[in-house]
Amino acid sequence: MEKSVFRIPIGPQHPFLKEPVKFDFDIRGEEIVGARMNLGYNHRGIEKACEQRNYYQCMYLLERVCGICSHSHTSAFVQAVEEIMNLEVPKRGLYLRMVNGELERLHSHLLWLGVAAHEVGFESLFMLVWRDRELIMDILEKISGNRVNYAINTIGGVRRDLTDAQRKEILGILKTVRQRLDYYAKIGTNEPSFVGRIKGVGTLSAERAAEMCAVGPFARASNVATDVRKDDPYACYAEMDFQLITHDSCDVLGRVIVRVLEMIESCKIIEQLLETLPEGEIALAKVSRRVPEGVAVSRYEAPRGEDVHFVRGNGTDKPERVRVRAPTMANLEVATESVIGSYVADIPIAIASIDPCYSCTDRMAIVLRDPKRGTEVTTWEQLRRRGIEWYSKNKGIRF
Amino acid sequence: MLKAGIFIPELLGNLGQSPVTRVYPFVESVVPEGFRGTPRLRPGACIGCKACVRDCTAEAIEIEQLPPDPNAPPPEPGKKNVGKKFKMILYLDRCVHCARCADVCPKDAIWLDEEFEVASFTRDALRLEME
Amino acid sequence: MDVVKPLLYILVYPGLLFQLVFSTFLEWMDRKFYARMQNRRGPLHTGYAGLLQPVADILKLFFKEDIVPARADRFMFSLMPILGLAAVVTAGLYLPVWLVTPYNSFEGDLIVVLYLLSLPSLVLFLAGWFSVSPYSLIGATRVLTQLFAYEVPFFLALLTPAVVAGSWQIRTIAVYPWTSGAWWVIVIQVLAFLVALLTLQAKLERTPFDIPEAETEVVGGPLTEYTGKKLALFRIQKDILMMVGSAFIAALFLGGFPGGLWIGGLWLIVKTSFVVFLLSVIRASFARLRIDQIVTFSWKYLAPASLIQLLAVLILKGNGVI
Numbered sequence: 010m011e012k013s014v015f016r017i018p019i020g021p022q023h024p025f026l027k028e029p030v031k032f033d034f035d036i037r038g039e040e041i042v043g044a045r046m047n048l049g050y051n052h053r054g055i056e057k058a059c060e061q062r063n064y065y066q067c068m069y070l071l072e073r074v075c076g077i078c079s080h081s082h083t084s085a086f087v088q089a090v091e092e093i094m095n096l097e098v099p100k101r102g103l104y105l106r107m108v109n110g111e112l113e114r115l116h117s118h119l120l121w122l123g124v125a126a127h128e129v130g131f132e133s134l135f136m137l138v139w140r141d142r143e144l145i146m147d148i149l150e151k152i153s154g155n156r157v158n159y160a161i162n163t164i165g166g167v168r169r170d171l172t173d174a175q176r177k178e179i180l181g182i183l184k185t186v187r188q189r190l191d192y193y194a195k196i197g198t199n200e201p202s203f204v205g206r207i208k209g210v211g212t213l214s215a216e217r218a219a220e221m222c223a224v225g226p227f228a229r230a231s232n233v234a235t236d237v238r239k240d241d242p243y244a245c246y247a248e249m250d251f252q253l254i255t256h257d258s259c260d261v262l263g264r265v266i267v268r269v270l271e272m273i274e275s276c277k278i279i280e281q282l283l284e285t286l287p288e289g290e291i292a293l294a295k296v297s298r299r300v301p302e303g304v305a306v307s308r309y310e311a312p313r314g315e316d317v318h319f320v321r322g323n324g325t326d327k328p329e330r331v332r333v334r335a336p337t338m339a340n341l342e343v344a345t346e347s348v349i350g351s352y353v354a355d356i357p358i359a360i361a362s363i364d365p366c367y368s369c370t371d372r373m374a375i376v377l378r379d380p381k382r383g384t385e386v387t388t389w390e391q392l393r394r395r396g397i398e399w400y401s402k403n404k405g406i407r408f
Numbered sequence: 409m410l411k412a413g414i415f416i417p418e419l420l421g422n423l424g425q426s427p428v429t430r431v432y433p434f435v436e437s438v439v440p441e442g443f444r445g446t447p448r449l450r451p452g453a454c455i456g457c458k459a460c461v462r463d464c465t466a467e468a469i470e471i472e473q474l475p476p477d478p479n480a481p482p483p484e485p486g487k488k489n490v491g492k493k494f495k496m497i498l499y500l501d502r503c504v505h506c507a508r509c510a511d512v513c514p515k516d517a518i519w520l521d522e523e524f525e526v527a528s529f530t531r532d533a534l535r536l537e538m539e
Numbered sequence: 540m541d542v543v544k545p546l547l548y549i550l551v552y553p554g555l556l557f558q559l560v561f562s563t564f565l566e567w568m569d570r571k572f573y574a575r576m577q578n579r580r581g582p583l584h585t586g587y588a589g590l591l592q593p594v595a596d597i598l599k600l601f602f603k604e605d606i607v608p609a610r611a612d613r614f615m616f617s618l619m620p621i622l623g624l625a626a627v628v629t630a631g632l633y634l635p636v637w638l639v640t641p642y643n644s645f646e647g648d649l650i651v652v653l654y655l656l657s658l659p660s661l662v663l664f665l666a667g668w669f670s671v672s673p674y675s676l677i678g679a680t681r682v683l684t685q686l687f688a689y690e691v692p693f694f695l696a697l698l699t700p701a702v703v704a705g706s707w708q709i710r711t712i713a714v715y716p717w718t719s720g721a722w723w724v725i726v727i728q729v730l731a732f733l734v735a736l737l738t739l740q741a742k743l744e745r746t747p748f749d750i751p752e753a754e755t756e757v758v759g760g761p762l763t764e765y766t767g768k769k770l771a772l773f774r775i776q777k778d779i780l781m782m783v784g785s786a787f788i789a790a791l792f793l794g795g796f797p798g799g800l801w802i803g804g805l806w807l808i809v810k811t812s813f814v815v816f817l818l819s820v821i822r823a824s825f826a827r828l829r830i831d832q833i834v835t836f837s838w839k840y841l842a843p844a845s846l847i848q849l850l851a852v853l854i855l856k857g858n859g860v861i
Binding site for chain 2: 824
Binding site for chain 1: 576577578579673674677746747749750753754755756757758823824825826827828829830831832
């Protein structure tokens with residue numbers, strides 16, 4: 010390392026990080042010349058735990074992978090299981106699942122907008138955005154019974170129906186939300202101090218984004234048109250009329266614009282869904298508890314990007330393997346790279362612009378025998394010998 | 409189009425409005441209908457099939473058979489389980505309030521109340537026994 | 540009596556005690572305005588409508604563990620909070636309030652006050668420098684960079700009313716609109732008033748100029764390693780700096796606090812609160828600027844604006860209008 014280059018560690022505990030992760034930034038003055046990221050501070054063992062639980066237990070367990078996109082993870086899992094079992098889910102069930110999913114996207118993007126404002130010190134926008142997010146949270150609590158873990162999915166449909174009064178109420182609240190979203194779109198692109206902080210920060214070219222397989226709003230803001238809802242429509246997204254939002258500014262400003270416009274699209278989708286809500290059952294009446302042998306990969310457009318679940322069934326009521334690829338995994342590395350060249354002050358907003366969710370992404374990594382760091386593996390035999398030597402030398406015990 | 413101070417009208421407008429924050433612990437908070445609170449057992453409705461134990465995500469439920477009531481009339485011949493009583497032990501500290509137990513119960517013996525202030529100083533207080 | 544009187548001035552009025560009480564009141568005011576603009580409630584439970592919350596916050600810090608980092612310079616690290624507090628409290632003695640004594644009013648006291656108000660930033664820089672942690676070092680250098688950006692416009696802006704009144708004595712400048720009968724001089728200095736507000740905000744390190752202690756980047760900036768009593772002293776220093784700064788701006792640009800103890804006291808509270816209200820509007824309506832943006836903004840807009848104002852005032856003065 011050069012003399013003039015100074016390393017600042019950020020994490021595993023730092024005010025800008027909501028979850029543990031470690032970044033090392035090499036800075037020269039205020040400019041960043043190098044960045045490294047180190048995951049591995051969380052181990053929750055959810056994938057392994059799934060192998061010892063039946064499918065219904067797994068569903069509620071996987072809901073807890075992420076606190077914000079909880080519906081995305083269950084939906085992705087349930088879709089995979091339904092594919093293995095070849096289930097035809099009733100249309101009303103799919104519609105309600107989509108309503109919940111889009112409401113979740115709304116509240117997740119609003120949450121992100123607030124966090125982004127907080128990262129650049131725009132506390133008023135943060136507070137007001139979160140105030141309006143409560144409208145969505147209240148709807149979700151009313152229709153599902155909880156603010157965070159909705160538990161509305163079940164294998165073969167959804168668990169709760171929507172009454173007509175609730176349907177009308179949601180449509181009414183959505184009108185207010187759309188007004189507020191238009192206002193935030195105006196603020197986000199016109200307030201000079203805010204735009205000054207996010208314009209040209211954390212740039213990521215379209216080529217690099219495509220090369221590193223970035224997903225979600227992060228990739229769409231770099232003008233990569235990727236959206237599972239359009240590319241590989243699941244549920245009833247093929248019937249919906251909505252736009253795929255992209256932006257070509259490739260920076261944080263683009264990510265703000267993409268997310269705000271996407272929220273307006275989400276409102277449109279929910280309005281369409283609720284106005285054309287088909288009658289009928291919300292879930293299949295009888296679903297076998299045993300899932301036949303087979304594998305399925307399910308893709309779901311979570312608020313943060315493409316969420317992939319892999320499920321292998323083995324004929325019992327427990328999955329043989331569940332693998333979760335949270336969207337942050339795809340974005341984190343290229344986001345760390347995009348910070349290089351910016352100023353120290355841009356680190357929080359550039360990293361936060363992918364809406365990171367480290368605990369969803371993190372899996373345990375064990376490094377045995379790393380010659381670079383000089384770690385060694387002690388075998389059982391060596392340990393035993395060392396113990397015998399220590400006791401015979403210090404305590405005089407003969408074995 | 410950048411405009412300095414574009415946010416100020418909204419902020420000054422808020423000065424005239426009453427705050428939206430609820431003074432929660434001092435003012436009671438109401439949850440909507442259908443809120444998933446603590447699982448409860450309807451007295452006498454449990455038949456001891458243990459479907460809830462099998463499906464509980466957090467493994468928080470235990471079902472135990474109560475000792476037979478000496479004063480109860482003798483069971484009719486040919487009918488099983490009649491007269492047998494069960495109790496549910498719920499470890500509320502583990503419960504994730506997913507309501508799967510209520511869904512899976514064949515007799516609708518489990519329902520969820522709307523209690524959400526369930527924190528306690530000891531773990532023992534969160535071990536609920538219901539008959 | 541010769542000993543007791545100055546001691547009373549220094550410790551009670553307009554010294555330490557008065558400044559403590561008034562500054563915590565202003566902090567409460569600021570927090571309340573800020574919260575209401577964001578549709579929140581602000582402090583609520585300590586005292587009537589949360590009036591004692593700032594005091595409670597400071598008291599809490601006094602009872603916390605006091606840690607000095609092992610590699611820090613122990614003497615300098617402990618000296619800095621006291622030095623900073625002493626500087627701002629001394630500056631507060633020169634407020635043109637009801638008492639007139641040779642201690643707190645003389646020709647040229649404006650210069651003394653400007654000097655004393657520059658000290659807290661230097662103290663903050665040294666505090667960060669001597670606590671030897673990456674975050675405090677970055678914060679400290681940012682404090683200094685920012686100081687060079689806002690100090691010149693701040694001086695130029697505060698010199699404008701002095702030029703108008705033709706005096707270096709704060710008391711004379713404050714009452715000039717009333718004594719000369721030309722109350723409209725308040726109106727023609729509005730540009731300098733705005734520059735002074737913005738630069739005071741920078742001096743106080745509040746949004747949009749809070750980059751030295753941006754918590755999402757450098758944790759607490761220069762104060763990262765400070766805990767307990769020392770941090771509490773810095774808190775008090777910041778409160779008093781806000782009070783002294785806004786009171787000076789009110790005195791120089793808004794016509795001072797004439798009218799003896801009671802009416803003058805009321806003027807003091809009303810005008811200072813008004814300045815604090817403007818400061819909280821600024822705090823609420825902008826995002827945090829980057830250090831390069833602050834420097835550009837100061838030299839590109841603030842400094843020319845204050846120069847234009849000064850020039851306008853000089854021309855008016857030369858033509859004998861004022």
